Amino acid sequence: MSLLAEVTGSLGSIGYGLAAIGPGVGIGIIFGQGVQAIARQPEAYGVIRQNMILGFALAEALALIGFVAPFVFGK
Amino acid sequence: MSLSNVVASGLDCHLNSGCGFPAPGAEIFNFDDIAHFTIVNTEVHLTKITVLLFLSVALILGFFIYAFRKPKLVPRGAQNVGEMGYLFVRDGIAREIIGKDGDPYVPFLFAFFFLIWLCNFMGIVPFAQVPVTSIFAIPVAFALIVYITWVPLGVYKQGFRGFFGGMLFPPGVPKAMYVLLTPLEFLSNLIVRPATHAIRLFANMFAGHLLIATFSIAAFYLLSASVIGLLGSAASFIVAIALTGFEALIQFLQAYIFTLLAAVYISGALHAEH
Numbered sequence: 527m528s529l530l531a532e533v534t535g536s537l538g539s540i541g542y543g544l545a546a547i548g549p550g551v552g553i554g555i556i557f558g559q560g561v562q563a564i565a566r567q568p569e570a571y572g573v574i575r576q577n578m579i580l581g582f583a584l585a586e587a588l589a590l591i592g593f594v595a596p597f598v599f600g601k
Numbered sequence: 602m603s604l605s606n607v608v609a610s611g612l613d614c615h616l617n618s619g620c621g622f623p624a625p626g627a628e629i630f631n632f633d634d635i636a637h638f639t640i641v642n643t644e645v646h647l648t649k650i651t652v653l654l655f656l657s658v659a660l661i662l663g664f665f666i667y668a669f670r671k672p673k674l675v676p677r678g679a680q681n682v683g684e685m686g687y688l689f690v691r692d693g694i695a696r697e698i699i700g701k702d703g704d705p706y707v708p709f710l711f712a713f714f715f716l717i718w719l720c721n722f723m724g725i726v727p728f729a730q731v732p733v734t735s736i737f738a739i740p741v742a743f744a745l746i747v748y749i750t751w752v753p754l755g756v757y758k759q760g761f762r763g764f765f766g767g768m769l770f771p772p773g774v775p776k777a778m779y780v781l782l783t784p785l786e787f788l789s790n791l792i793v794r795p796a797t798h799a800i801r802l803f804a805n806m807f808a809g810h811l812l813i814a815t816f817s818i819a820a821f822y823l824l825s826a827s828v829i830g831l832l833g834s835a836a837s838f839i840v841a842i843a844l845t846g847f848e849a850l851i852q853f854l855q856a857y858i859f860t861l862l863a864a865v866y867i868s869g870a871l872h873a874e875h
Contacts, residue, residue, distance in 0.1 A: 576697060580865065583858040587797040590804035597627045 538596025545592020552585035616825040616833075623822065625814040630735060630807070653733050657719040665715075690714050690860065698864040699871065706867055709750070714860040717743065717802065721852035724810055725845050732852070735806040737799070744799035747863045752791075755870030767873050798862055805855045809848045816841035 533540065560578035564571055614620040632648040639645070668683030676684050690711045695703035717734060724732030734740050755764040768790050769783050820837035823830045 572693075572697065576861070579854075579858060580861060583801060583862065584797075587801045590808070591797075591800060593808055594800065594804045 541596055542589075542592050545595075546589045549585045549587075549589035549592075552588075553582055556581045556585060614822060616823050616827065616830045618825075623818060625811060625818055629811070629814055630731070632731075649729075649731065650733055650736050650739075653723050653729055653731070654720065654739065657716060657723065657733060661712075661715050661719055686715065687711060694857075694860055694864050698861065699868040702871060703864070703868070706864070709867075710860050710864055713743065713747075713863060714856055717859055718853060718856035721806055721856055722849075724806060724813075724852065725848055732806040732810055734802055734855075735810050737803050740799040740803040743802070743859070744795050747798065747866060748795040751863075751866040751870040754867065758871055759873055763873060764870070794866070798859070802855050802859050805851055809844075809851055813841055813844050813848065816844060 556578060560574055560581075563574045567574070614623055632650060635647045635649065635652065637644060637646040664679070665683055668679040672680060687707075691704070691707045694710055694714070695707045699706060720733035720739070722732075723729045724735070734743075755768075758764075759767065769786050770779055771782065771786065774782060816837045820834050820841060823834040823837060825831075825834075
């Protein structure tokens with residue numbers, strides 16, 4: 527089988543970059559919508575903030591796994 | 602090799618001296634033993650991390666015992682601060698997430714919140730300067746304690762069938778979907794959930810510490826007799842300071858998120874999902 531394309535160098539960085547795309551979009555949506563919700567309904571600030579941070583934590587975990595994986599499998 | 606070794610081995614390593622940038626890696630989280638001894642055939646290794654962990658526990662215990670040693674109806678001084686912390690966890694996390702029956706779980710959440718916050722905070726304390734939670738074993742232990750709390754709690758409150766049935770066979774779904782849904786629910790609730798709970802805290806602290814270390818080493822490495830070197834060094838130093846401030850925010854946020862998620866899991870164990 528002939529080699530069509532090859533990536534060399536710090537593959538971990540590339541992997542992390544790819545892994546960060548999804549959570550990046552997700553976190554943007556979460557906080558964008560959260561701020562919009564607070565602007566529409568300032569009296570519900572407490573509940574909105576709580577759920578916003580919860581969603582942020584869940585989305586962010588994906589990016590962080592992408593960050594840690596190169597350290598684990600990089601050897 | 603610890604961070605001091607990295608710095609010591611590269612003391613003459615500057616821009617233009619041809620040694621290349623000594624980028625820090627995962628090895629900066631390995632610490633040499635301060636002391637080790639054997640207790641009943643068990644080797645005990647004391648490292649900086651162990652010492653900082655015990656210090657955090659001692660500080661938390663000391664402060665809150667001091668704050669509430671003689672509680673008064675009208676709080677003053679340390680008791681005021683202690684009550685603010687308690688009310689933050691009770692009203693902001695336990696009652697908000699779990700509801701009215703959340704009060705028995707406040708001590709559990711309270712201990713987690715302040716211990717994790719202080720453990721994280723060790724990352725920006727001068728001379729300590731490593732977050733205790735950036736060593737994977739410690740967040741794993743925390744997450745396991747939460748895990749072995751909410752699973753038995755759910756079985757106790759809802760019964761074995763009620764708890765696992767509600768979790769693995771969510772109601773209101775066509776029967777055929779369970780073929781797909783049940784393995785996914787099992788994986789996400791019982792395996793991925795505790796794993797991400799630990800990884801989230803660990804990776805945030807790990808990444809933050811690595812980031813500060815990278816810019817601190819860059820400030821040192823770029824320090825050389827050239828305009829670009831000096832400018833780069835100053836810029837890196839300023840970024841390292843700014844990141845320290847940013848880390849202070851992240852440390853609080855991660856302690857809050859960990860406690861919040863623990864409360865969400867306990868809430869899920871107490872109340873059946875509808």
